[in-house]
Amino acid sequence: MRTTKILLADDHALIRECLIAMLEKAPGLEVVAQAASGMEAVRLTYELRPDLILMDLMMPDGNGIEASRCILSAFPDMKVLVLSMYGDARSVRQAMDAGVKGFLVKSCPADEIINAISIVSDNGFYLSSHLQGVLDHELQSAAGKLPLTSREEEVLVLMAEGKTSREIATQLKISPKTVETHRMHLMKKLNLTNIASLTKFAIREGLLSLD
Numbered sequence: 001m002r003t004t005k006i007l008l009a010d011d012h013a014l015i016r017e018c019l020i021a022m023l024e025k026a027p028g029l030e031v032v033a034q035a036a037s038g039m040e041a042v043r044l045t046y047e048l049r050p051d052l053i054l055m056d057l058m059m060p061d062g063n064g065i066e067a068s069r070c071i072l073s074a075f076p077d078m079k080v081l082v083l084s085m086y087g088d089a090r091s092v093r094q095a096m097d098a099g100v101k102g103f104l105v106k107s108c109p110a111d112e113i114i115n116a117i118s119i120v121s122d123n124g125f126y127l128s129s130h131l132q133g134v135l136d137h138e139l140q141s142a143a144g145k146l147p148l149t150s151r152e153e154e155v156l157v158l159m160a161e162g163k164t165s166r167e168i169a170t171q172l173k174i175s176p177k178t179v180e181t182h183r184m185h186l187m188k189k190l191n192l193t194n195i196a197s198l199t200k201f202a203i204r205e206g207l208l209s210l211d
């Protein structure tokens with residue numbers, strides 16, 4: 001079994017200790033470093049290149065959103081999973097816009113954290129069960145828009161599965177530029193702005209399974 005190397009970023013030492021104790025009981029997971037600030041999370045990512053970062057939002061010296069943007073601009077394929085006390089729509093939207101692959105609230109059970117890590121590690125997207133209604137307004141705004149073409153549906157599903165534009169282009173035998181055009185049309189048609197809302201739309205429309 002391949003080991004997923006995790007960087008844990010949270011400014012509360014007690015929370016980090018509890019998370020480490022929980023994560024390292026799960027097979028295939030290893031916490032390779034801890035960060036107590038956004039800047040430290042960025043530095044350790046450069047040094048260690050973990051497989052996944054479990055990122056708090058409210059931290060000193062660069063919050064989780066700023067740290068995620070910095071990390072993902074340098075390492076676009078890095079998997080960042082937010083674990084936060086705050087699950088309001090604004091926080092979720094900012095995190096998704098920064099490019100994170102999932103969002104959990106700290107009140108969720110341990111097995112949900114493990115499951116989310118597994119899904120995100122496999123290039124999926126995960127939104128905490130406590131937040132399923134947060135993006136509903138975005139889905140509702142998509143209702144009544146122009147229907148998608150079959151090609152747009154294919155691109156939508158592959159995007160929601162975490163595929164890059166180049167990977168989608170290879171799979172569909174089209175150019176990356178054409179993929180980007182489809183992406184732009186999807187966003188405009190559905191009035192959505194990020195992968196999180198596209199993923200939720202795909203699930204709601206039966207185009208993508210939660211499994």
